[in-house]
Amino acid sequence: MPGTATIRTPATVEEVVGRLREIAAGLPPADGVAVFNRLYLAVTEAVRDRLGGGYFADPTAMAELDVVFAGRYLLAVAADAAGQEPPACWRPLFALRAHPGVHPLQFALAGMNAHIQHDLPLAVVDLCHHRGCEPDEVEEDYHRINGVLAELESAAREQLLPGPDLLEHAEPLTHLLGTWSVEAAREGAWSAVRALWELRGLPGAARAFAATLDGSVGLLGRALLLPL
Template sequence: MNIKQATTIDEVIQLLDEIIEVSIQEQSAIGFFTMLYREVTVRIKEGIQNDAFQNGERMEKLDVIFANRYLKAYYQYKAKEKASECWEFSFQQAENFWPIVVQHLLLGINAHVNLDLGIASAEVSTAENIKDLESDFNQINIILSSLVTHVETCLIKIWPTLAIILKLTGKIDNFCIDFSMKTARDGAWKFANEFVVLPENQKEACITQRDKRIAEIARLVSNPGYFVSAVFKFIRLFERGDVAQKIMDLKMIQEKKEDCVVV
C-alpha cells in the first residue's frame, strides 16, 4: 500500500477526511480518533491564520510532520506492515468490540502526544532554539486539552446516572487524572528536549525505547482496572448505533460546535 504523506496542512485535512470515509465504509473505530484529530488540525490551521502562534510557518511545518507520523502508522497498519508499537496497539483495539469511544480517543491521543509530538517538535528545532518553540508547543496542547474536556463532558451528558456513580466513587476522575493532558504535555516536551540533542545514530533506538513505554500506557488505557473496566463494558453494551453512525455523530457534533460527543 502506498503510504500517503502530506506537505501542507490542507493536505493533512484532506488525508484525514479520506481515512474517516474509509472508516465509515469499513465500520472501523479508527475513525473515532481520526475525527477528533481532524478537529485539532482545523483549529491549528485557524490559529495559524489568526496569528495565534508565534511562528505560523514553523507551526505548519510542525503540524505536517506531526500528522505524517500518524498517517504513516495508519497506512503501515492497513498494509499489514509493522507500525510503531503504541499505534499498532491502538489500531488493534479498533478491531475489538469492548473499548468505548472515549478509550479509542485516549489511545490515539496517547500515541500521538506522548510519542509523535515530541519527535515532531524536535524535528523543527535545534538544540539551540527549541526553547523558542515552547509557547507554540503549549498552544497545541491547549487545543488538545480542550478537546479532551469536550470528550469528558459528553460522558456526563449522555450517561448522567453512570457519571454520578463514577464521580461518587472517584473512579472516573482517577481514570482521567491518570491520563491528564498536563502529564502528557510535560512528558512530550521533556522528551522533545532530550531527543533534539541526540546524535543522529542514536535517535532510532531512542524512539524504539520511548515507543515501548508509551505502549505500556496504552495497555493501561485499554484496561484501567477491574471496576472501571466493568463499568465501561456496561456502557458499551448499551451504546447506540454502529461504528459508522457514531463517526457520523462525531462529525455532526463538530460541525455544529456542540459540546459533547458519543461515548
Template sequence: MAAENIDGVVDALAAIVRAAYAAGDRVGYFASLYRQVTVEVRTAIHNGEFDDGARMDRFDTIFGNRYFAAYDAWQRDRSGPRCWREAFGLVDRGDTIIVQHLLLGVSAHINLDLAIAAAETSPGQEIHGLHRDFQLINDILARVALAVQEAVGAVSPYLWLLDRFGGRTDEQILDFSIRQARREAWQNAVLLAGQTGAQRAETVDRLDVRAAVLARLIARPSGLLRPAMEIIAATESDDVPAVITHLDHAAER
C-alpha cells in the same frame, strides 16, 4: 499517505473519517478528535496566535505524517510502532469503550510522535524557541478535548462510572492526561533535539516501548474499573457511523 502542509493533514484526516464512517470502523473515533484539533491549530495559525505560524505549519505536518505512516503500516501488514499496533489492534474489539479508543490514540500520538515531531521541526538549540508555541497548543487541546468528552457522554450514558470507580475527575479523563503527557513530551523533545543517529534511535525505541505499556494499561484496566467498563460497553451506542458523526462535529457545537 503523506501531507505537504497542514491543509493536507486536515484533508487526509477527513478522508480517514469518511472511510471509517462508511466501513463502521472505530478507527474513526480518534481520527475525528484529531481532525478537529488540527482544524483549530490551523485557525490559530491563520489568526497569528503563534510566534511563528510557518514553523507551526511544518510542525503539525510532521506530526500528522507520523500518524499517517502508522495508520498506513497497520493497514498494509499490521506493522508500525508498538504503541500504534496496540491502539489499532483494539478497533475491532466490541468490549472496548469509546473513550478507550480516544485515549489510545492520544497516548500513542503524544507519548511517541509529539517529541519526535518537535525535535525534527527545531533541532539542536532551536528547540527552545519552539516552547511557547508548543505550550499554546495545550489550550487548543483542552478546548477540543472538553467538547469531545461532552459528546462522548451523550452516546455513553454510564461514562460517569469511570469517575466513581477510577478515582478521577472528568477533566482527568482527557484534558489532564493530555497536559501531563505533553509536559513529558516536551522534555523528551529537548532530549531528542540534542541527539543524532544511534542515540536518537535508542530514545525513540524507549519512548515507543513506554507508550506501548501505557496503551496496554488503557486497554486492559484492572480492579473496579473492569466491571465498570463492562457496564459502559454494554450501554453505550454501538452504532459506529453515528458515533463517528457525533464525535466529528463536537467542537463545532
C-alpha cells in the same frame, strides 16, 4: 504476503485535513481508529484556523510542525492498511479498534497518548533539524497549542462519556480519566524533546531512547484500552 506501506505525504495543513477526512469517510463511526481520527481532525482544524490570526509567534513553523506531526499518524494508518505492524505506541489502538468492551473515550485517549507522547517529540526534533533551530525557539508556540487541546479534550470527554444507560461504566472511566491528561502528556513530550535534542550527536543513543519511548507509550496505551 503483506503489502508495503505507502503514504501520500501532505505538504500543507489543509492537505492534512483532507487526508484525515478521507480516513474518516472510509471507516465505520464506531471503529476505534475512527474515534481518534475525528478528534484529531477537530484539533487540526482548530490549529489551522489559528495560523493566520496572530495566535502563534511563528505560524510558518507551527504549520510545518503540524504537517510533520500528522505524517507519523498517517504512516501508522498506512502500515496497518498494508498488513504491517504500526509503531509499538500505535499497536494497542489498531489491535483493539473493534473490541466491544472498549469504550469510545478509551480509544480517543489511547490515540492521543500515542500521538502526543511518542510522535510529537520526534516531530519537534525533526522540525528543528529541518529549520536549523533550537527547540527553545518553538517552545512558546508549542505551549500555546495546549490551550487549543485542553478546550477540545474537554468537549470530547463530555461528548464521549457514557449516558445514564451505561452508568456501570462511569466509575471505571472516571478513574481512567484521572490517570491521563493531555497537559501532562505534552509536558512529558517536551521533556522527551529536550532529551532527544541533547542526544542528537549520539545517533545510537538517540535511536535507543526513541525505541524505549515507543515501547513505553505502547504499554500505557494498552492499559488505557483495558476492556471495561
